Amino acid sequence: MLRYFFKRLLSLALSLLAASVVIFLALEVVPGDPAAYMLGLNAQEDTLNALREQLGLNGTILERYLSWAGGLLTGDFGISYTYRTPVADMIGDRLWVSLPLALYALTLSTLIAFPAGIWAASRRGSYVDAGVMGVTQLGVAIPNFWFAMLMVLVFAINLRWFSAGGFAGWDEGFWASIKSLTLPAIALALPQASILTRVMRSSLLDTLGEDFIRTARAKGLSKGQAMWRHALRNALIPVLTIMGLQFSFLLAGAIIIENVFYLPGLGRLVFQAISARDLIVVESVVMLLVFAVIMVNFSVDLAYALVDPRLRGRR
């Protein structure tokens, strides 16, 4: 187990290294001088140089990469070109919207998908099964930002149950914040819940076809008992992988949904930064999200190895 852990840790470090190089180089090719941009047209050459020095823009490409990557490791994401405040502070504030939103959506998606998938699998071939599968077909095909707009129309504009957008802020109390995240979370969760329902159903059906289920049935367990006691736990492994992958889609997908609801999260930060050509902010947010994706997948892999010793031998 320890050997497996260190092997995975090494590959984690390599992925992070490669990702950071790609992101750094991608934004390195952008023409233009941020220092000139910040100071305007009439800046003196020596002021420009001083600012470049302060922003870490002087030096070779390797030096700049090392200082950027070193900064990331110590939580110093640099200074925003437009707001002149530390990027880390800007991201920190926004993270408190995006992260709860993603977690909320993941919770909803799980709460929908588990019962729906189990229900469909236990009534395989029935109208229930066909109905659940039909709904998931729609859920996968519907653009979630459009679904979000329709929900705003129905629940915010017509019924006035929710506000059409904006974020209450955690200072306003837990429930007020949760309420303003509810419609966005439902919109985000819908396609993910559909996919997860299908995974849950097919994984459970596969497990129900295994020999050990037949054994359980042969020794006298009912169909339901065999499913709850033996099949479900074994069917969860592929479901957990997909959940891990989905978390990253939720974080990234939030970028679009935040725009529908004018939520002050990472997504809106990125778009403001793109239109202001504030590339260091874009760079940091992208790196942060990629970091989250890689970490989540790493944790899922480890969780597997803990649950299922057979997986430790393989890559």
Added chain:
Amino acid sequence: MNLLLQSRTLIPGAILTVIFAGAAIVSMFWVPYDTTVLDIANKIKSPSFAHPFGTDQFGRDILSMIMVGARTSIAVALVAVGIGMVAGVPLGLAAAARKGGLLDEFIMRMNDLVFAFPSLLIAVMITAVFGASALNAIIAIGIFNIPVFARLTRGAALSLWSRDYIMAARVAGKGSARISLEHILPNVSNLLIVQGTIQFSLGILAEAGLSYVGLGAQPPLASWGRMLADSQTMISFAPHLALFPGLAILLTVLGLNLLGDGLRDIFDPKLRRART
């Protein structure tokens, strides 16, 4: 024909796909109203006989906009799938031909790396660097398709390499490049077609999302995502502006997914259960 009817999803999927592909093709020669001409006198009209889907804030006919938008969506998604296949399939074939080799290892690591970037983030980075355009949306979606096809091809090819007829081809003196092209590729093509329809539908969703946030097609190019973005501020008094482009996306994606499911059932009945 009997086989065609066995799949319940193939026919409805094919019908929806043909409708939208047809609308896109027809729009190249004819649309009910010119979408580049503004008609302010007729702005934001509800659906009527003259304008079955109504008109937008500039008096443009929504039906015509949707037809032209179909062209944008389909073109972007099709080229993106093309990029994924053209780059991904050879990589997958090469990786499978030298399983466990340095090339295989390199290709699979690169794949993992691309997978760590959600496609939306790739698009965000590309637009941050090169600006927003339909072309950059294509590139962003296309890049994400490469590892999908590379991985699928490698997996399928690996299982073929252990077959007897491949061994026979080897004994006959064929090199691995020739075997890959002449024997492996034809046998994985069914899988590639099925995955192609699925990636196609994902591409349409991705294009719509990117255009919605302004990272995809730019005006005056009509695009379903942009139409939705424009309709958002008017949704309380003109919901039809948001309804029809959204339905167009939903039905196109649904059609492609059903078509993909149906094709898979026909090509390989064993896989029926496997798709999630």
